[in-house]
Amino acid sequence: MNKTLFEKIWDSHVVKTIDGGPSVIYVDRHFIHEVTSPQAFAGLKKRNISVFRPAQVVATADHNVPTIEQNLPIKEELSRLQVEALKRNCADFGIELYGLGHPYQGIVHVIGPELGITRPGMTIVCGDSHTSTHGAFGAIAFGIGTSEVEMVLATQCVLQTKPKLMRINVDGELNRGVVAKDIILYIISKISASGATGYFVEYAGSTIRGLSMEGRMTICNMSIEMGARGGMVAPDEITFSYMKGRHFTPKNQDWDEKIAYWSTLYSEDHVLFDSEININASEIEPMITYGTNPGMGIAITGHIPSLEEISDQEKPSFEKSLQYMGLQPGTDIRGKKVDYVFIGSCTNSRIEDLRMVASFVKGKKKAAGVEVWVVPGSKQVEKQAIEEGIGKIFEDAGFNLRQPGCSACLGMNEDKIPAGKYCISTSNRNFEGRQGPNARTMLASPLTAAAAAITGRITDVRDLI
Amino acid sequence: MSKSFTTIRSTGVPLKIENIDTDQIIPARFLKATTREGFGQNLFRDWRFYSDGRPKEGFILNDPGYHGKILVAAKNFGCGSSREHAAWAIKDYGFDVVISSFFADIFKNNALNNFLLPVTVSENFLQLIFDAIRQDAETLIEVNLDKQLIQLAGIGTEEKFEIDNYKKTCMLNGYDDIDYLLSITQEIEKFEALRI
Ligand code: SF4
Numbered sequence: 221m222n223k224t225l226f227e228k229i230w231d232s233h234v235v236k237t238i239d240g241g242p243s244v245i246y247v248d249r250h251f252i253h254e255v256t257s258p259q260a261f262a263g264l265k266k267r268n269i270s271v272f273r274p275a276q277v278v279a280t281a282d283h284n285v286p287t288i289e290q291n292l293p294i295k296e297e298l299s300r301l302q303v304e305a306l307k308r309n310c311a312d313f314g315i316e317l318y319g320l321g322h323p324y325q326g327i328v329h330v331i332g333p334e335l336g337i338t339r340p341g342m343t344i345v346c347g348d349s350h351t352s353t354h355g356a357f358g359a360i361a362f363g364i365g366t367s368e369v370e371m372v373l374a375t376q377c378v379l380q381t382k383p384k385l386m387r388i389n390v391d392g393e394l395n396r397g398v399v400a401k402d403i404i405l406y407i408i409s410k411i412s413a414s415g416a417t418g419y420f421v422e423y424a425g426s427t428i429r430g431l432s433m434e435g436r437m438t439i440c441n442m443s444i445e446m447g448a449r450g451g452m453v454a455p456d457e458i459t460f461s462y463m464k465g466r467h468f469t470p471k472n473q474d475w476d477e478k479i480a481y482w483s484t485l486y487s488e489d490h491v492l493f494d495s496e497i498n499i500n501a502s503e504i505e506p507m508i509t510y511g512t513n514p515g516m517g518i519a520i521t522g523h524i525p526s527l528e529e530i531s532d533q534e535k536p537s538f539e540k541s542l543q544y545m546g547l548q549p550g551t552d553i554r555g556k557k558v559d560y561v562f563i564g565s566c567t568n569s570r571i572e573d574l575r576m577v578a579s580f581v582k583g584k585k586k587a588a589g590v591e592v593w594v595v596p597g598s599k600q601v602e603k604q605a606i607e608e609g610i611g612k613i614f615e616d617a618g619f620n621l622r623q624p625g626c627s628a629c630l631g632m633n634e635d636k637i638p639a640g641k642y643c644i645s646t647s648n649r650n651f652e653g654r655q656g657p658n659a660r661t662m663l664a665s666p667l668t669a670a671a672a673a674i675t676g677r678i679t680d681v682r683d684l685i
Numbered sequence: 686m687s688k689s690f691t692t693i694r695s696t697g698v699p700l701k702i703e704n705i706d707t708d709q710i711i712p713a714r715f716l717k718a719t720t721r722e723g724f725g726q727n728l729f730r731d732w733r734f735y736s737d738g739r740p741k742e743g744f745i746l747n748d749p750g751y752h753g754k755i756l757v758a759a760k761n762f763g764c765g766s767s768r769e770h771a772a773w774a775i776k777d778y779g780f781d782v783v784i785s786s787f788f789a790d791i792f793k794n795n796a797l798n799n800f801l802l803p804v805t806v807s808e809n810f811l812q813l814i815f816d817a818i819r820q821d822a823e824t825l826i827e828v829n830l831d832k833q834l835i836q837l838a839g840i841g842t843e844e845k846f847e848i849d850n851y852k853k854t855c856m857l858n859g860y861d862d863i864d865y866l867l868s869i870t871q872e873i874e875k876f877e878a879l880r881i
């Protein structure tokens with residue numbers, strides 16, 4: 221029988237299926253970070269058991285870490301304790317840790333791919349919903365809760381019910397100024413923040429095939445924002461050339477064998493998906509969100525929906541959301557003043573994102589009164605940015621290039637957006653309070669964020685290029 | 686934490702908001718603990734309290750008229766971050782059941798792993814529950830896991846709900862997935878040997 225990409229990988233990882241229940245899925249790679257792992261390690265200690273396959277687990281500290289003066293001890297006590305707990309647990313259980321100060325440290329979903337740990341055909345989990353990012357390599361990658369982290373540490377397996385499968389085909393040429401982030405914000409705005417719940421999504425079509433690995437990662441990253449368990453793209457030449465020569469990538473004969481296998485990972489013709497959606501790339505414009513869930517996105521030239529455009533059932537949530545954002549129904553979004561610009565997070569903090577921003581802002585200066593934070597996804601991205609002169613371009617523009625971590629994506633460290641302030645953010649969530657209590661987040665691409673940094677207002681980047 | 690689940694008969698607390706994400710259930714700044722206890726006090730923190738700690742009067746959890754072990758929420762409950770702390774907070778606060786017309790996947794798993802029962806009902810039935818509670822906050826809701834039945838006591842309206850058999854057995858008996866997986870490590874090792 222012809223199989224989908226998902227089924228090929230899933231089927232080869234089923235240890236067994238429980239009658240009338242979930243399957244026991246074998247996990248190839250398990251990433252952990254400081255926030256969702258301490259209780260799992262405590263569970264192992266309580267049961268007096270060890271980690272089943274420590275060599276398949278990789279840890280990093282990212283959520284809590286400061287993004288300045290990382291050489292100094294973490295000032296905030298609870299954050300420091302959590303990072304120290306991770307260090308102790310990794311030492312106690314024999315797990316490789318890329319902690320603060322390590323040249324490989326960074327956001328878990330940035331370092332996995334960048335080090336060649338993430339590979340096609342794998343099952344990958346992490347106690348973090350944006351694990352979906354790794355699906356860009358043609359892997360089944362999904363977020364799990366802390367009890368499941370404990371399960372995987374204890375047995376290298378997780379219990380999962382096979383999800384339904386959705387394929388989203390994006391075909392055609394992208395408009396000027398439109399990048400991967402706009403594609404995924406557009407898709408979510410079309411199918412809503414819950415439109416893919418219960419599904420695993422495969423992204424396909426000529427537009428997706430034409431994207432770089434960074435672009436594909438941005439798209440898979442936000443699959444969870446429409447409720448999907450994960451997203452994936454079939455591996456191809458672009459995947460292989462991104463992977464080649466990375467630190468943990470297989471070498472020599474091993475590499476050739478792997479390529480032969482990876483090349484079999486695609487959805488065959490005439491397979492049936494439980495749902496299939498077609499998107500015409502030419503309809504996509506630079507996007508921005510105006511509300512408090514990622515489904516509330518519009519084209520930058522568009523207007524916030526008026527009350528008449530919203531169904532009665534959705535009205536209370538819609539009004540609550542706009543009230544929080546301090547925005548009026550039916551109004552234009554362009555020209556609105558912004559206070560902060562955050563370029564970072566596992567969605568858009570890779571070297572390509574920083575290059576994109578740098579080539580746009582080169583020779584320009586940020587508007588007065590706007591605070592601009594650029595937070596690289598990893599130590600390696602930071603190093604590369606400095607070596608390539610991107611750091612200098614940001615400095616000249618008045619942008620603040622910081623050290624790697626999750627930073628203002630969720631504001632667990634000091635990088636919080638003050639109450640009531642507007643922040644254009646390249647991250648993935650605009651939930652109430654996500655970037656700090658009462659902070660107002662608008663999600664956009666790195667280009668749109670950079671354009672706002674330069675003008676101090678929400679701007680159609682196409683007017684500046 | 687109670688580790689088994691039978692029938693719950695309780696009043697419900699109505700939270701008629703769609704797309705409630707786990708950042709609202711428990712904001713990130715409260716995720717710094719290294720234990721599972723005490724998250725209930727920060728459940729819905731920023732909806733429940735002003736920044737100086739005073740309770741916000743309009744929020745339903747601060748309304749003494751509403752109480753009980755059942756939280757009733759509008760669709761797409763628990764979306765966003767995978768933080769299990771959200772399930773811990775709801776359970777720690779004292780809820781044993783969450784009812785919605787639609788749950789985010791990871792939240793649902795996390796809830797079940799903590800013996801917090803997510804009950805998915807139809808949009809119509811959810812509306813009936815909201816209406817019934819609005820008319821009488823003392824309306825009793827009965828959730829029978831064994832029969833997979835939810836009933837509005839007194840009103841007599843009922844609906845079946847779905848749960849997979851394995852999870853149901855775990856919930857009814859207080860079994861936990863880790864015990865199960867640990868019991869099959871030999872099979873896991875056999876699987877590993879065959880793959881390489
Ligand atoms: S950058 Fe943001 S979304 Fe990504 S892992 Fe960190 S907190 Fe989560």
